[in-house]
Amino acid sequence: MRLSLIYFAIILLSVASCTGREPRDVVATDSYPEMFPDYEGVTIPANIAPLNFRVAGGPEKVVTMISGEKGSVKVVSSDDRVLIPARQWQRFLADNTGESLQFEVTALIDGRWIAYRPFRVSIAVEPIDGYLVYRNLMPGFQNWNRMGIYQRNLSSFNVGTVIDSRLLAGTCMNCHSFAGNNPDNMVLHLRESYGGTILHRNGVTEKINARAGKMFAAAAFPSWHPSGKYIAFSVNRVNQIFHATGTRRATALDLKSDIVLYDTGSHEMKIPDQLSRSDRFETFPCFSPDGKRLYFCSADSVCMPAGFDTVRYSLCSVPFDTEKGEFGAETDTLVSSAATGKSCSIPRVSPDGNFLMFTVSDYGAFPSYNPESDIWIMDLRNRNRFTADSLNSPAADSWHSWSSNSRWVVVSSRRMDGLYSNLYIAYVDNNGIARKPFLLPQKDPGFHSSFLYSFNVPEFAVKPVQVKPYQIARIARRTPSVPVQAGSSH
Known part of the structure; x- marks a missing residue:
């Protein structure tokens, strides 16, 4: 009897608790909720992690009703964080693919319930690639003692390590690239303590010495040929300068x-x-x-470092003969720096071949250092070019990548605070027009207030990297580099 009374009391307390969370004497406002991240009006894929967010104003409780054509999800929060249950969210998105969702947010602030103007989120028919591979490093421009390359499952919040400085101390790791967004063919570059280029192809992982003949440095910034037979690299001699005056912290030369x-x-x-x-x-x-064809950036050589703010790169291309493995002699200039007075960098072609996305800044080749840098798009079907206004911000917008179906892009941007780079995802329609981007969702919407690393070099992947971190570390540490022979010039 006593046990039954205890259970009955627990049930009454539970009901009272739930009832106490229901909004009463609600005051409606025509304003959208001030929230972080901002998800109002964005388009998302049906296979994205929950859009958790925080409501500003210090609410004691928040009640969020998410409604679609098929069903609804109610989230009751005891603080300012709206945390959507993952399994319920995944089923809800699958049921409402191609439709739009309405978010109704009601918050208890200073003892008063406020109902905000509902906002909508569209769900695209096209999915996004399942994984995003990126580099985390501190934004101090110099230090790589703590950094790494990681892979995020976009349908959840799971993050795995590809390689990081815990396994290879004192090593800079960068330039990860996949053939056709598939990590079965992968390359990444290591510098300093365990320098070399890690190549994974046809199930074999090896370290190569990507420097041969008259090359003045090791190869970097790779691009896979779709056949998987070739990789185009650039060979760069990069330095940094740090400004004693002005608003710019540093410049990469x-x-x-x-x-x-x-x-x-x-x-x-x-x-x-x-x-x-x-x-x-x-x-x-x-x-x-x-x-x-091979797209690339080209500039007149100038005296460095004196002319660092005068070097401007044009966007060009040359034909490529796959059978012979040779480039043609005729260079096509798609965007002339002399005509625009701007500098182009990081060209990336959509997998359907229709659009060329690139970064434009006032000078130089490394736009993440330039706060004025923006994303531009060229329609390769008619060579019309335009600024991707919805993707751009007053801060540096730089590294970017396409999903394998050409409907999604990810951009590294410093728009949050001007210092840290973070990743923003956007839908791109058949005309190359990008919709409002959304910040890569995190399990805790307060994640960015305490995470002290930048995100850059994002690459979509259709599946996770199969090579284990310890395998990469062992090969980097113990395996001699495969020698690379200098071939003929054409």
């Missing part, structure tokens, strides 16, 4: 750069004459999805 071609089968590095001219800086190669 490309003192010299060429483009080379690596044959993954023969371990041969070709140094094409037309892409390694002494009077030009050539960098950031990018193969077209059909493999018939």
Whole structure:
């Protein structure tokens, strides 16, 4: 009897607790809730993690009703955080794919319930690639003692390590790249303590010495040919300068750069004459999805570091013969720096071959240092180009990547505070128009207030990287580098 009374009392307390959370004497406002991240009006894929957010104003409780064509989800919060149950969210998105959701937020602030203007979130029919691989490093521009490359499952909050400084201390790790968004063919670059290029292809992982012949530095900034047979690299001599005055903290200088071609089968590095001219800086190669052209950035060589703010890169392309493994002699200039007075960098072609996304800044080749840098898009079907206004911000918008279906992009941006780079995802329609981006969702919406690392070099992947971190570390530490032979120039 006593046990039954205890159970009955617990049930009464539970009911009273739930009833006490229900809004009463609600005051409606025409304003959207001030929330972080801002999800009002965004378009999301159906396979994205829950859009958890915080409501400003110090609410004691928040009641959020998310409604769709098929069903609804109610979230009751005892603080300012709206944490959506993951399984319920996944089923809800699957049921409402292609529709829009309405979020109704009611918050108890200073003893008064406030009902905010409802906002909508659209769910696209097209999914996003399942994984996002990126680099975390401190924003101090110099220190790589604590950094790493990580992979995030976009349908959840699970993050796995590809390689980091806990396994390879004193090593800078960067330039990770996949063939066709598939990490079955992967390359990443290591510098300093355990320098070398890690190449994973056809189930075999090895370290190569990506420097041969007249190359003045090791290869970096890779782009896979769609066949998987070739990788175009740039060879860069990069330095940094730190400004004593002004608003800019630092500038990365490309003192010299060429483009080379690596044959993954023969371990041969070709140094094409037309892409390694002494009077030009050539960098950031990018193969077209059909493999018939290579896009890249090219600038007149200037005296460095004195002319750091005068060097401007044009966006160019050359034909490529897959059978011969040779570049054509004729260079096509798509965007002239002389005509625009701007500098282009980081060209990336959508997998459907329709659009070319690139970064534009006032000068230089490394836009993450330039607060004015913006994302531009060229429609390769008619060569019309335009600024991707919805993707851009007053801060630096730089590294970017396409999903394998060409409907999603991710951009690294410093818009949150001007210092840390974070990742923003956006839907791009068939006309190349990007919709409002949303911040990569985190389990705790307060994540960014305590996470002291920047996100950059984001790359979509259709599946997780299969090579284990300890395998990469062991190969980097103990395995001799496979020698690369210098090939003929064309």
